[in-house]
């Protein structure tokens with residue numbers, strides 16, 4: 001096995017595509033972008049942010065090494081859904097299939113499945129790249145809201161994931177072993193089967209807002225490492241950072257729950 005290397009300022013750079021920052025960014029999702037950029041900078045390499053919205057050409061997606069899309073309410077979701085189906089969905093799917101790493105939160109996560117049925121019974125076709133469906137049973141059913149703790153089921157994550165969820169949609173995975181993890185506290189994908197999120201190739205779908213990355217630095221570093229490895233075709237090792245403040249925040253939430 002080749003030895004892993006540290007990213008260097010002059011030779012390594014990542015482009016992070018931030019999908020629909022103006023429409024898809026609830027419950028602090030923007031914080032995820034800040035964390036990715038800062039954690040790269042603290043390791044001495046640059047992460048350039050590329051905002052991608054309705055008026056941006058889909059071609060820009062081909063230049064991204066890491067992708068991020070946050071959550072939204074149904075109204076914004078309908079606007080973005082149309083843009084994805086008409087313009088950007090094909091390239092986005094290609095990038096995911098190619099193994100370009102990405103993080104997709106809540107409403108964004110729902111889009112990548114086969115369909116999302118809204119509270120008022122509209123069926124929004126998804127990209128179908130994640131093998132799952134999402135249905136909102138209607139306004140008379142409770143939304144799934146609160147803090148969440150998840151035991152991750154993937155290599156490279158050894159600590160529980162912590163976040164905050166607020167969704168009406170219930171997601172059901174076709175393949176249970178594709179789950180991101182098991183719910184310890186909270187609702188997760190649907191409040192019934194104990195699963196939370198999905199992992200497909202290098203893409204992560206999850207209901208965890210919060211935002212998720214400041215509370216889960218391990219996941220942020222995993223995404224950066226995957227992106228560097230995919231781009232440069234070598235193994236990378238990120239120097240550990242002093243995450244004592246993040247750890248305190250995590251402990252406070254775990255204690256509260």
Ligand code: GLN
Pocket residue numbers: 026070071072073074077105106107108136166167168169170
């Ligand atoms: N509108 C979706 C739902 O309620 C997603 C919500 C969100 O992204 N927070 O299920």
